[in-house]
Amino acid sequence: MSAAFHLAARYVLRHRFQSSLLAGALGLVFALPLCLRVLIEHAQRELRARAAATPQIVGTRGSALDLMMTALYFKRENLTPLPFGVLAELRRNADAAAIPLHVRFAAQDAPIVATELDYFPFRGLRLASGKQIARLGDCVVGASLARKRGLQPGGHVFSTPELAFDMAGVYPLKMRITGVLAANGTPDDDAIFVDLKTAWLIEGRSHGHDDLKKDESVVLKQEEHNIVGNAAVRMFNEVTDANISSFHFHGDISAYPISAVIVLPKDAKAEALLAGQFARSKDQQLIRPRDEIEALLAQLVRLEGFAASALLLTATAALLVTALVFALSFRLRLREFKTLEDVGVSRASLITVKVLEITFIGLAAVLIGLLLLSLASFAAPHLLRMAL
Incomplete structure (x- = not known):
């Protein structure tokens, strides 16, 4: 042998x-x-874990799968935006909390997720360094993204334009990094978080520019309560302490777009009532991520x-x-x-x-x-x- x-x-x-x-x-x-x-x-x-932690999602009627992937995994699907006013309607219901999300823009393929501060405790996210979002133009970044790009509090990150040549004049926004989140092994680790107004600023619904009252050379016409600037007006692509007061929004904010709303009902009864309410809606839908994930x-x-x-x-x-x-x-x-x-x-x-x-x-x-x-x-x- x-x-x-x-x-x-x-x-x-x-x-x-x-x-x-x-x-x-x-x-x-x-x-x-x-x-x-x-x-x-x-x-x-x-x-299953991420879906189970998200009871319900509200969005515009369309693909339930696209809505779920946008709200849970920050995929920029071709969704019809939801009016911001829907959030106020949901918050009138005392039996459910609501967290808005707007997922449209990116910074070099990293999704820019616009939300409110309630999102962070909901997902169990905490800061590893720095501080939370304090004002317009601030952002916090996920742990994996910060590690890969060498980002840290005090640095900056630019939004990526949707078009190479934007005739509307929507420039990349230079966002100030105020904090870096601790890793939690979810898609949140690869995202950049801002508030909703910052996302609308990227979209061009808000802007800041030189004071037209101080420089008549950039004034096109002046009316009783309105000053119209010409093409020489310098638009700001960064929000700073010096120019933040010049930023303003136009139009009705309740009509501004968001991608989805995460709904957190207090109990099974409230969850069932909300499902019944949106089942009758022709414009919006309410989905349960657990059901969509199982399918x-x-x-x-x-x-x-x-x-x-x-x-x-x-x-x-x-x-x-x-x-x-x-x-x-x-x-x-x-x-x-x-x-x-x-x-x-x-x-x-x-x-x-x-x-x-x-x-x-x-x-x-x-x-x-x-x-x-x-x-x-x-x-x-x-x-x-x-x-x-």
Whole structure:
């Protein structure tokens, strides 16, 4: 037995490249279904947790899935905006709290999430450094984003224009970073948070400019209670202590857009009453993220079944190819086995050598598979965050 073990080990080590290639291919093929299961289980757990923590979401009628992805994962879907006045209507209900969200803009692919301070305790977010939003133009950034870009309190970040050439004159806003949030392993770690007025400022619904009363050269016309500036008026793209008083809003703020409202009913009765109220609405809808996530996961599990079937067929084919490789290898080595038999090695020992070679390759494949499975478990949170 020791001689057979020695011969088998020497052969595998002598042909280490071919052996490693075969073991790696086998390990990869058999690890794929397990890695897929690990990734899906992690996705299900994370998706359910965030959805369960968000009782209800109100938005404009349309795709419930798009509304959920916008409110939970800050995806900039093509949603019809909700009037800000809806928030005041919801807050008249004493049995439910409401938190607005406006998710339209980004800063180099990082979503800019406009909300109110109530959002942070709702999501369990706390500051790791700096302070909270204090005025127009301030922002706090998530932990992952701050780490990747080297952002810190006192720094600045620019909003990204929606169009390369904006004829309306909406410039990138230079926002002051007042704080960095502690990591909590959710999409909040990769976002930039501002107040609603800052988002409307980015959108061009508010602006600040030079005092027209002090510089007549930029005045186009002057009426009794109104001064109209010409194209030479300098618009501010940063809010500072010196110019903050010059910023003003135009129009009816209740008509300003928001993306969604997170609704937090006090109990099951209030939740049911709100659902019934919005079921009759022709313009707005109320969704329960838990229900939407379960519907999404049902489709995900179905796709997993198809993928697992395909991977099983692939594994079967790989096993057959591996058997063919070993059969051809042993056939090509007939002269080697004949020589060993001539020098006194029994046929039983030669069979043991072949079995041990297959066992060594199989054990190496198992180790590679376990390594890939551990890697999938470690990378699952990062892959899910990238996918969402």
